[in-house]
Amino acid sequence: MKLSKLAQASVLLGAATLSFSGFSAQETKVEKVVDAGEKITQSANQSQQRVDRISDQIQSKLQQFKTVNKEIDGLNVYNKQMQTQIDNQLKELQQLAVSMEQVSVIERQVSPLMARMIDTLAQFVELDVPFLPQERSQRIAHLRKTLERADVSVAEKFRQVLEAYQVEVDYGRTIEAYTGLQQVNGQELDVDFLRIGRVSFVYRSRDGQQMGVWDQASKSWQELGAEYRVDITKALRIARKQLTPDLIVVPVAQNSAE
Template sequence: MRGKGLDYLRPGAALGVLLLAATANAASLTSEAGDAQRQQAELQAQIDAADDESRAMLAELRERESETRRLEQENARLVPHLVEQAEQLRRREAALDTLDATRQALPSLQASLVARLDTWVEDDLPFMQEQRRARVASLERALGDPDLDDAERMERILDVWRLELAYGMEMDAWRDHLVVADDSRPTRREVDYLRLGRIGLYYLTPDGREGGAWLAEEADWAPLDDQQRREVRKGLRMARDQRAPELLQLPVSQPLERENGPLSGEGGA
């Protein structure tokens, strides 16, 4: 009887063992699944971190490429400027090499410019001679002025030259006195002057009845006829902005060089 009872209990015990084993296996599987999930999460985090780092490196690479292109463009823009600066430096160094010789020659050059200016004023049409001679005289004094340096002295000389050159490119009218020599003594009379650059100098009395044209070759005034005086009157109004510019038919004061040689007398001024 006792042996049969033991035999009867053996299948239940086996089932319990199996249940315990299944429970242990399930717990083990659950633990392994959790570990796998944790590992997968850690791996995903590592992948995400690597992805973020890759994107950051890519963004930095693009920024570096953009900066490189900007620097290349800046260098391309600066190269011509640097070449020009190098050329300027070379010219300055060459000028410094000849500076002593230039300084030694400068007083002679300045004196020559003033002398040529004096000759030009004396040989030119006789207009505003007092003012022009006074300018030349001031330059002659400046040549010997120890308070002026070479740059100031040269600037004064060039300023007067610019004024003289400008006379040849302008039309001017003004009222002044004309000295007329007669048999007894010179007389002064008020007249209106008209100057056309350096090719024509004329005068007209206020009443318009007398007028003259300066002839440089004769160094004297030649009388104007009625038609020529009307032309001078038109020229005076043009110079004073009272009439639109037009061609004037007047004798020229200076001989004009043409292909067939000097020309003086009647012509369009």
């Protein structure tokens, strides 16, 4: 059966309409798929951002953890060092406690020793050549007085005693000149004393006319002749640093040991 042209046109139009409707439906489905994909992509981006933030936080916490661990290790080492020092200080305190207990014992032993040393020094000065008698006796008296003082430490007392001994030792190797009074033929004269170590102790009157030398054997003064006047005057000037050291001739009295 043949259709008229109008019928054919109607069939074609219907087919086109159906075809267009099917195409529109497919396009709608594609748009929905694209929208869903975009939403999934956005969700994935948001999830990735959250993951990145969490990762950054984890890295920051991890770094803080490592830093704290290093500080803890350093503190452990420091604590060990401090503990070692504390242990050593405790040992030192124990040693100091023992030493303090021994100090009282040492003081009880040192004090009598110093007293004997002062007595020995006094006897030595009494038996020695009689130069600077007042100065030396005052030094010994000062030592005795210091020994009785409670406000002076034992160490300081012992130091002063040793210093006095050192002064006496130095007298034996120095030359010295000083002025003083001397009994000469029943008269008290103002004289110059000259000490050369302990080997020669002489005096000379201010006018240079009278001279004498100490004789340790007889514990007395012996008169000197005029032949010594020049050398004694020269020696006095050397002792006062008025002349440079030079060769001099002075009398040497023989002591009792010789």
